[in-house]
Amino acid sequence: xxxxxxxxxxxxAICFANSCFEDDYIKGYVQTNDIxxxxxxxxxxxxxxxxxxxxxxxxxxxxxxxxxxxFSKDSIYIRDISSxxxxxxxxxxxxxxxxxxxxxxxxxNLQPNTNYYIRAYAIFNCDYSxxxxxxxxxxGDIQTFATKAYSNNFPAPNNLTANQTDFxxxxxxxxxxxxxxxxxxxxxxxxxxxxxxxxxxxxxNFLTTTFTDMNPLNGMNYYRVKFIGSYSRESDYAYxxxxxxxxxxxxxxxxxxxxxxxxxxxxxxxxxxxWDKVSNASDYKIYRSNNENGDYENLIGRVGDVDNWTDYNxxxxxxxxxxxxxxxxxxxxxxxxxxxxx
Numbered sequence: 001x002x003x004x005x006x007x008x009x010x011x012x013a014i015c016f017a018n019s020c021f022e023d024d025y026i027k028g029y030v031q032t033n034d035i036x037x038x039x040x041x042x043x044x045x046x047x048x049x050x051x052x053x054x055x056x057x058x059x060x061x062x063x064x065x066x067x068x069x070x071f072s073k074d075s076i077y078i079r080d081i082s083s084x085x086x087x088x089x090x091x092x093x094x095x096x097x098x099x100x101x102x103x104x105x106x107x108x109n110l111q112p113n114t115n116y117y118i119r120a121y122a123i124f125n126c127d128y129s130x131x132x133x134x135x136x137x138x139x140g141d142i143q144t145f146a147t148k149a150y151s152n153n154f155p156a157p158n159n160l161t162a163n164q165t166d167f168x169x170x171x172x173x174x175x176x177x178x179x180x181x182x183x184x185x186x187x188x189x190x191x192x193x194x195x196x197x198x199x200x201x202x203x204x205n206f207l208t209t210t211f212t213d214m215n216p217l218n219g220m221n222y223y224r225v226k227f228i229g230s231y232s233r234e235s236d237y238a239y240x241x242x243x244x245x246x247x248x249x250x251x252x253x254x255x256x257x258x259x260x261x262x263x264x265x266x267x268x269x270x271x272x273x274x275w276d277k278v279s280n281a282s283d284y285k286i287y288r289s290n291n292e293n294g295d296y297e298n299l300i301g302r303v304g305d306v307d308n309w310t311d312y313n314x315x316x317x318x319x320x321x322x323x324x325x326x327x328x329x330x331x332x333x334x335x336x337x338x339x340x341x342x
Contacts, residue, residue, distance in 0.1 A: 027054040032069075032120040032140035033102075039183055041228055042112040042148045046183070047071070047093070048104045049120025049140055061269060061312060065135070067122040068094040069105040075144075078117040082139040106184075106202065113149045117142055154235035157185070157209070157225050162242035167256075167280045167327065169213040169242050171223060179207060181229045187211050190222040193241065197224055214305075215282055215327065216244040256281055256331035259323045264339035270312040271339045273321045277307045281325035284309070289320045292336045296322045314341040 031050040039046035047069045053062065070092050072078050093105035110116065120140035158174040175182060185208070188197040200223075201211055213221065221244055224237040259275040273286055286301035286309050301309045311319065320338040325331040 028122060028124060028136075028138040029053070030120050030122050030138045030140040032118060032143050035118070035143055035145045037145065040145055040147060041234065043108065043110045044228065045107045045110065045116070045145060045147065046104060047107055047118050047120075047143075048102060049095075049122075050102050051120075051122045051138075052100050053124075061126070063125045064098055064100070065123050065125045066094060067098060067103055067120070068092055069107065069118050070121055070139075071107055071116050071118040073111075073114060073116055075117045075142075078119055078142055081119065082137075110147050112147055115144060115146050117144050119143075154181070154227070154229050154233050156236040156238040157227060158238070160223075160225055160238040160240045162221070162223055162240045164216070164242060164244055167214075169216045169221060169244055171211045171213070171225065171240065173209050173225060173238060175209060175227075176235065177229065183228045185209070185211070185225055185227045188224050188237075189213070189217075190224075191217055191220070193220075193222055195222070197222070214280060216242070218244060220244075256325040256327060256329065258331045259284065259325055259334040262321065262323055262334045262337045264319065264321050264337040266339050266341065267310065270310045271314045271319055271321075271341060272308060272310045273323065273337070274308045275323050275334060277305070278325040278331065280327060281305070281331070282327045285324045285326055285330075286311075287322045287324070287333070288315075289322075289336075290315060290318050292318075292320045292338055294320065296320075296333060296336075302326075314339070316341060 029052045033048040033050065035045065035047055049067070049069060051064065051067050053064070070078065070081060072091065093107050095103040095105055097103040119142055122138050124136050124138065126134045126136065155176040158176050160171065160173040162169055162171050171187065185203040186199060187201040187203070189200040190197040200213070203211055220241055222239070222241045224239045226235045226237045228234045257278050259278055262273065262275045265272045265274070275284070283302060283304045285299055287296035288298050288300045288311070289296045300311065303309045317340065318338055319341055320336045322333040322336050324333060
């Protein structure tokens with residue numbers, strides 16, 4: 001398959017019969033990208049898709065609740081999945097991304113020297129004022145690739161180290177082969193030297209030889225690192241451990257900085273709250289009050305490592321928001337920002 005081949009778009013227009021006005025519609029586009037065979041091994045492949053949405057409406061909201069790649073050795077199943085609307089005998093890679101744009105999925109546990117068929121997909125949840133919870137799946141076109149034959153491993157990464165820095169653990173290593181032969185690194189973690197290691201992170205840039213654990217375990221953290229390389233090969237593991245100390249020398253729990261530059265902006269049917277992300281924070285909590293100087297006891301939202309959240313159920317009148325950064329510990333409240341919802 002040639003990279004750069006003209007990409008095929010699947011356009012599905014969804015219109016809701018119960019409460020759909022002429023200007024209330026959602027058009028979702030799901031595109032399955034060409035597969036770069038340089039990122040296909042004997043048991044894995046890097047695949048990607050694109051999701052975009054055209055949305056117009058005065059009485060509707062939508063949320064992308066899942067996106068990913070469906071893959072199977074059965075071409076007929078992949079061809080018919082858009083009509084079946086089910087995931088039964090296929091395999092599915094769910095992307096960590098859940099918004100518009102390009103997303104990647106690393107398909108694993110594939111069989112060597114085998115043909116696979118893939119389709120990108122996205123699941124939308126659509127809400128109207130008088131009808132909610134309607135979900136739709138959109139699919140892209142079909143692409144195909146063949147895994148490579150099995151071969152021996154590369155040597156493990158060199159000089160792997162792990163050191164606590166502030167509230168995180170930074171892993172560092174050196175490449176054991178020519179960096180042009182490396183596609184990406186995989187990091188696994190365990191709470192025991194002889195325990196089960198689970199995949200914990202991926203460094204998709206072959207030039208990047210560091211990884212930051214933003215949520216280390218209190219006490220010993222055991223890591224192993226390998227890389228996926230060219231010619232259908234992966235490396236052996238390199239191992240390292242680090243003792244993470246949650247409390248400082250005074251016995252006090254470390255604190256995060258509070259989010260800054262918090263803004264509340266009216267956006268049609270809701271209020272969008274934005275802030276500057278905080279170093280070492282893993283997620284954020286959003287609190288609301290009807291008074292800038294009031295009590296912010298009403299936790300109304302919690303999101304991951306992002307810089308915004310939308311309140312689709314604001315109060316009539318004044319809505320004031322404060323945000324806390326969160327990890328193993330919480331920050332103080334941010335400054336308040338208010339928006340008046342009519």
